[in-house]
Amino acid sequence: MTVDGFVELVVRVLGATRRPNPEQHACLACNPAVPLLIAAGPGSGKTAVLILRALRHVLVDRVLPERIMITTFTRKAAKEIRTRLIEWGTPLLEALLADRAGPLDADYRAFLRQVDINRFVTGTLDSLCEEALSGARGPGERLPVLVEAFAANQLLARRGEIYKTAERLGQPFLDYLGLYTNTGDPPETLGDMTRVVRMLVDRLVQDEVDLAEYVKPGPHQAARQAVHDIFKRYTESLRSSHQMDFPTLERVFLERLRADRVPDLVSHLGVLLVDEYQDTNPLQEHIYLELARRTGAALTVVGDDDQSLYRFRGATIELFRDFQARVANALGGPAPRLLYLTDNYRSTPEIVSFLNGFIQNDPDFASARIQPPKPMIRANQPSGGVPVLGMFRNNAEERAVDLADFLNQVFRQGGRPADARLAEPIRPSPHGGDLGDAVFLSHTVSEFRRGFRGTPPSERLPWLLRQNLEKQGILCFNPRGRALKDIPEVGRALGLVLECLDAAEPGNEQGRIVADTPLTHAARSVFLRWRQDARALLATLPPAVIPRGESLQEVVARWQRFARHGQGVGTEWPLLDVLYNLLPWMPAFQDDPEHQVYLEAVSRAAAQATAFSRHRSLIFREEPHRTRSIRAVIQDVLAPIADDLVEVDEDIMPSVPRGRLNLMTIHQAKGLEFPLVIVDIASDFLSNHPKQRFRRFPDEPSPVTRLEDDLASCTPIGPLRTARTAIQRSFEDLIRLYYVAYSRPQSVLLLVGCLPCLRYNTTIPHVATFWRRDGTWPWRKPLSGQRPSMADHLPITLL
């Protein structure tokens, strides 16, 4: 089959809406012997082309799917790719085999019969490294167990001895870590210290840092030496216990490739396709190039330099920008081709024009982009008559009320009618349109702002919006909005677990074992709150959701007898059995999607604790193991939740119910599209407060760019990254962040924020409202006599 024949087949079988445009066609037709870079703006069909190219390799080049690997950045995106490959690939294959595309020669027919579309190798690079290594165990070799984020951080803190190090070295160590916190303040809690040390040790691996160079005499030498020692202790402990974390996984995989021990899964690779290449880190680049070099696989990468978001995970935009030279250098062979896609199939012309205006707004950004710059995207969708909208209000309450009203009107009252500001109404799709078509995006979806020096936490827009929508009978889906410890139902459940395992006694509210266990003050007071809430629930004699043979009080008493006296059946019980025994009395965990996510997060923490906890999250019947094992689950599972060290991982999100408003971070929304997108650009910014500048108009380098500078002399990638100054990179990261947010909508883009950000004389510069690095603001036009009350000539229509 020829490429043209393949494209005709796609159109005939999948429909005319799948017809590739000429630029997409060129990407499909590009000779597989030549590495290909597709650089293109949002919504131009990069992922769609990557999938069709994978199918072309099967149907035109006769490569079996099991020899074709496609990687992307998140597990969710990887799933999406797999689904589309199967949805498109299966009917294409069936049509060919059914001869609907004309007679086939016998060889080709025999080849097609071997094709199993399910066997494409898809995933994130990490998941594929893991899969490849697990199938590549030598005789008698023990397979390292992969530890997930929470367990890895616990191991880092404990085996790396972070706390001891902080005690021994004191302020110089904390000051060094403080260089890399958002606020610039030294971390105060062990959790905060661990987060910074995690960022550092991951970098040591991902950037292939020369450790001798890192610890050589210079500023912060003692602290650097301490981080080095923590890293060594941690990696040694992982090694000796046959465990590995994600960066180690990639390093081990690369070492195997370099040692010519190519795992089976990839040893016969014929094709390697990479989506979201702009977020590749140096270690991952080595893996891709080494794979291509060793297997001779045809290489295609796609990406958008303007949408790189993951610098904090080592993403290095220069690897994408310099792809052609780097590949030519690493692989030899023909020079890679660079192709562009320009037609945007996602958004209305109004949104596309806003987007193009945004990305070209700051002249200083131009030189951070791929050179020569790729063409601007071109709108391909019809106008819906709706301009880019803005909802800016004086205070948070007003904003939440109006936004809730707007959503209610659009999705529950049949639509927002046209008026002086809107030429066309905004209506849900007649084909089952619902709130699931809208998304609320923000740099963080936290519902509360952290308290500061004794001030209590304050409510943020996501919380206020939740409250106001609930008044209108609309629910939100924002399971990452609050810390697990602050979710009332989670607190009640874990309070009941505490009461089961270590009941409070008269004169000892804490419980005997808790009182005797080293814990932070914060964890102790959270435990007390959980227990009070649990006892309040018990006192209500709650009915079980599904009728049980015993009451909640009886279940708790049964566990208490086991925990206190070793009475009852079984010699050991997993912590999760205790928890799950209590859930029939807690209806939220049965039917509410947010609570199902919380439960999954707690369950995963308990499961992950088996990687580092001495009693592997089990409760034993016989003493002294019983008390010790209870202490272990308190210390290793419950306390980390109380200390806010267990995060709700975005990968555990189920699909969101259609009737709810989904709140997401901009990072999470990468690669996704929605009919209506609300971007909270400025609801936290009432003044030009210095502590918030890093989020809108940095006056000093962001922690991660500072780290890049500090490591530049000890990593091969250093000079490439630091060609632009740290402050330039900090700005550029913000521009890319909002570019990703602004490019998600199909029909309606609504920006929300505080009104002072838009005032003519505002003193609140913000990249998202088109401020340029040089301090100029194109939305503020020169005065023409009349008294300005607002920025004139806004490119947005205010609601």
Ligand SMILES: Nc1ncnc2c1ncn2[C@@H]1O[C@H](COP(=O)(O)OP(=O)(O)OP(=O)(O)O)[C@@H](O)[C@H]1O
């Ligand atoms: N030739 C085409 N005809 C019609 N629709 C298309 C075509 N190519 C892509 N699309 C549609 O355009 C939308 C965007 O495509 P896709 O998600 O592949 O873009 P992308 O470039 O990967 O976007 P992003 O950069 O935001 O990740 C999808 O809904 C896709 O089905």
